[in-house]
Amino acid sequence: MIGFNLSKRFIRVWQRNYRVYRKTWMISFAPPLLEPLFYLAAFGVGLGGLVGSLSYGGKSTDYTAYIAPALIAINIMQSSFFETTFSSFVRMFYQKTFDAMLATPLTIEEIITGEILWGATKSVIGTALMMIILTFFGLLHFPHALLLLPVAFLGGLAFACVGMVCTAVVPTIETLNLPIFLFITPMFLFSGTFFPLNNLPAWAQGIANFLPLTHLVELCRASALGRLDVSNVISIAYLVIWSVVLFPFAVTGMRRRLVR
């Protein structure tokens, strides 16, 4: 078993997770359907009343319409990151699911690929559900907004890779709170989610431009509001780079952890 062994058999790992998901879909469907309603009520109605509208891409944009795509971006990030951290950790450490898989023709590369693609899939499912709610409020601009689905997959992939790298290195499940506290929460607040980045000092804007969520928010907003332009290519490229760079670290990290 030398080298990098990845066949299309990774789909079996994805199918395993999908099968479990189907059994609990009633519970899994609730957060992406309910969360946007809570946020829209709090930020859109509550805060939006104070803010009114702001300028986005040179156009005056209603605050609720401004944050709605960011809510999707946050959900994309959280769905896949939580899947490949807490859920994957439970499968790996407590349920020994990966150990059982490794006694079959599946390889560690296929297991990790299946897990990461499943994380990205959960982002897509969550996005589709949120889109239904946001459409109901007239917050999405179709047909451009349909691009949210491939964007969700790309963003999901990037954050699933980040999550899997964390899972490969943390000693205990509690340690996973560290990347949430240091990485996920600051991004949630400072990635152009609830206010435009140019309200921040220049140095903070500089940092924010390296955060993957900044680029995901940008892509979601451009798709949802139908205001795509050339600059979006940079965001796409940036998320692709995150995935491509982190995926090998996820695989080698998990190999070091599991194959002894």
Add this chain to the structure above:
Amino acid sequence: MSAIIEVKNLRKSYGPAVAVDGISFTVQAGECFGLLGPNGAGKTTTIRMIYGFTPRESGTLQIFGTDCDTAWRSIKARIGVCQQEDNLDPDLTVRENLETFAAYFDIPSALVNERVASLLQFTALEGREHANVKDLSGGLKRRLALARALLNEPQLLILDEPTSGLDPQSRHQLWSRLDDLKKRGLTTLLTTHYMDEAQRLCDRLIIMDQGKILVEGAPLDLIQEHVGKSVIEVVAPCADLRGMLTEKGILFEDLGQRLILYSNDGETLYRDLLADHCHEGCMLRPATLEDVFLRLTGRELRE
């Protein structure tokens, strides 16, 4: 007979600790082969290397006559494994566990239903197919693990401590299933801490300690060679007994309050002992594999 497993100078260490220290053995087709040894002897590491979980450090390994480095995926497809820890999928039912596992082997779905039905019957799990794995008892879980290991119709079955923690009923049930599999010609490699289990199931076995093979052979041959036909246990031996035994050149182990005597003519010795030395606390019994094991690996605790 052809060799199913051929291990030569297999070695694995974790840092300075040597887990498996250059062992060699061969398992023939249709055999039930046992790996015995105290905790930490290297049994699990050895079988993990055989089923391709743990990378070898050095040595060669051939399974089904093919080299494990090149044909590992097709080799793994022909091996069934019951690992030591319970790693059934707790998120799924009994049937779903089997179906999902069959998919890992890419077994065509038309075959899966057929095999699942026959394995549920074989392991007496019919009627439980929709039960959640979380709710199964230890014995049922082990049976399901066996069914799962047989899904790919393996030509080699690897069992790592298959009956640990099971009640006597479940153990005997599992043994009789393994007997059935043996009759069908399935080659089995197993580790166990139960000497009665090894004696009952294994055609041949090795006893390992500290990563090395101490002995290899058929259970009865090993007993004959290392212990003899029978064993006499003497509780609270009288003062002159030790001297008498040494004088007569009878092999014995001194545990302080208890002497263990090994002999090929146990009955004569037993009668002599009863007549001249001990009036009670003396017991004659056939020698077992456990006697061999304890003689070879000692009686000190390992961990």
